[in-house]
Amino acid sequence: xxxxxxxxxxxxxxxxxxxxxxxxxxxxxxxxxxxxxxxxxxxxxxxxxxxxxxxxxxxxxxxxxxxxxxxxxxxxxxxxxxxxxxxxxxxxxxxxxxxxxxxxxxxxxxxxxxxxxxxxxxxxxxxxxxxxxxxxxxxxxxxxxxxxxxxxxxxxxxxxxxxxxxxxxxxxxxxxxxxxxxxxxxxxxxxxxxxxxxxxxxxxxxxxxxxxxxxxxxxxxxxxxxxxxxxxxxxxxxxxxxxxxxxxxxxxxxxxxxxxxxxxxxxxxx
DNA sequence: CTAATCACCTGAAGGC
DNA sequence: TGCCTTCAGGTGATTA
Numbered sequence: 428x429x430x431x432x433x434x435x436x437x438x439x440x441x442x443x444x445x446x447x448x449x450x451x452x453x454x455x456x457x458x459x460x461x462x463x464x465x466x467x468x469x470x471x472x473x474x475x476x477x478x479x480x481x482x483x484x485x486x487x488x489x490x491x492x493x494x495x496x497x498x499x500x501x502x503x504x505x506x507x508x509x510x511x512x513x514x515x516x517x518x519x520x521x522x523x524x525x526x527x528x529x530x531x532x533x534x535x536x537x538x539x540x541x542x543x544x545x546x547x548x549x550x551x552x553x554x555x556x557x558x559x560x561x562x563x564x565x566x567x568x569x570x571x572x573x574x575x576x577x578x579x580x581x582x583x584x585x586x587x588x589x590x591x592x593x594x595x596x597x598x599x600x601x602x603x604x605x606x607x608x609x610x611x612x613x614x615x616x617x618x619x620x621x622x623x624x625x626x627x628x629x630x631x632x633x634x635x636x637x638x639x640x641x642x643x644x645x646x647x648x649x650x651x652x653x654x655x656x657x658x659x660x661x662x663x664x665x666x667x668x669x670x671x672x673x674x675x676x677x678x679x680x681x682x683x684x685x686x687x688x689x690x691x692x693x694x695x696x697x
Numbered sequence: 698c699t700a701a702t703c704a705c706c707t708g709a710a711g712g713c
Numbered sequence: 714t715g716c717c718t719t720c721a722g723g724t725g726a727t728t729a
Contacts, residue, residue, distance in 0.1 A: 428722040459705095482723080498723050500707080515707090534706045536723065575699060584724080590723055640722070641709085660722090681701075683720080702728080712718085 428642050429497045431482060431556055431589030432632035432649065437503055438479040440646035441486075441528075444505045447521040449473045450488060454624035457535060460517035464542035466492060481552050483586025485545060492545040495530070501537030502530045505646050533642075556589035556625055563622045570610050570618060577613065577621075579680045589629065593638055593660045596685045598624040600659040605693040606684050612695030631656065659685040 429437070431577075453469040457462045472489030479485065484495040484503065495503060508525040516528040517541055530539060540548060540640055553569070554561045569586055580586055581595045590598070599606050601624035604617055613621070638652030640661060644650060654661070658668055663676040667687040676685050 433722085496723085498705095499721070500723095532706095533708065534721090536705065536707095573698090580725090581702080593722055612722065638722080643722075693722095700729085702726105704726085708721095710718100710720085713715095713716090 428499050428501065429482065429559065429637070430591035430594050431479075432594070432629055433637035433645075433652070434479050434482050434497070435633050436555070436637045436651070437646045438484055440452040441484070441503070441505065443476045444479060444646065445474055445528060447473055447475070448524055448526060450520055451523050452521045454519050454521075455517070456519075457517040457532075457574060458537065460530065460532060460537065461539045461541065464540055464544070464547070467541045467543060468646075469541060469547055471557065480549050480555055481584055482591070483549065483552075484586065486550075491541060491543050493544060494548055496530070496538050497542075498534070498536035498538070500534040500642065501530065501532040502642070502644055503646055504531065504644065504648055506680070532635075552584050552588040552692065553586045556587050557629055561587070563619055566622045566625075567615075567618055570613065574608060575586050576606065576680070577604060577608045577610055578684065579645045580610060581625075582682070583682065590625070591686075592682050593657070594625075594628055596660045597658055598628050600686060600691060601628060603690055605691045606672065606679055606686055607693055609695055659687060661685070 450471050470489045470491050474488055475484055476487035482496060486493040506529055511529060514532045515531045516529060517532045520528040522609040580594055581590050587665045596616035604619040604621055632638060632653045635651060635656060636645060639650040640654055659674050662674045664673045667690055668672055670689045672689045674685055675688050676683055
């Protein structure tokens with residue numbers, strides 16, 4: 428479900444609602460949803476820091492970290508008190524103030540990790556796509572010497588952290604690059620266009636509070652608005668906004684991939 | 698190094 | 714109504 432923009436919106440709301448809250452209890456309703464790294468026991472302390480890296484939400488609780496990855500269907504919802512739905516509820520954290528933090532996850536792919544060493548989870552990841560240090564020059568450096576297809580490269584969090592299926596398709600459309608293009612066939616100009624597309628697309632999606640196609644909700648339970656601004660994703664057979672030809676959807680990298688065959692021609696030998 | 702497939706899970710939607 | 718298939722915003726392991 429959530430990619431970098433959705434996670435960023437959730438993190439911003441968490442900062443407004445649960446910063447400095449003291450955890451008094453953690454209840455696990457589906458055991459696999461909370462991984463106690465090195466058998467770390469839950470710590471009942473204050474949330475001292477809330478940040479994001481790629482698609483990870485990082486809560487610092489006392490001296491340990493609670494990392495959250497929502498995967499496909501996870502939701503992290505702040506509840507102000509009183510009764511709440513238990514449907515698909517996997518973990519919930521209660522605070523001294525009476526508020527609680529609810530982790531819902533129908534498909535059970537999402538994970539919360541309790542660990543003293545956040546780096547163990549974060550260091551395998553590439554640079555965060557919205558890190559100011561992720562520059563056009565850095566992007567070109569990452570691509571140098573690679574020969575995979577650009578879509579699978581962008582989806583691989585070990586290269587660049589944050590993009591998922593929706594925003595990868597959106598970025599490639601914005602840059603006019605076919606998802607199957609070999610990295611070695613990208614021109615300098617295309618690399619520059621793609622770099623700008625990544626920054627702009629992600630920033631725009633954050634401004635719209637993320638993309639709610641089905642079940643994404645912010646930490647306050649609100650829907651995003653960016654679905655109304657998508658250019659190709661979920662627009663199969665609809666006219667391309669640029670050339671009016673129908674948007675195509677094909678199975679690429681084991682993911683549904685949306686693109687305009689006219690505005691994103693496949694160049695070079697593949 | 699690259700690519701394809703499977704596994705992890707549940708629910709919604711569409712075909713018949 | 715109900716059964717069956719397909720698909721979904723993610724990622725790690727395994728296999729060629």
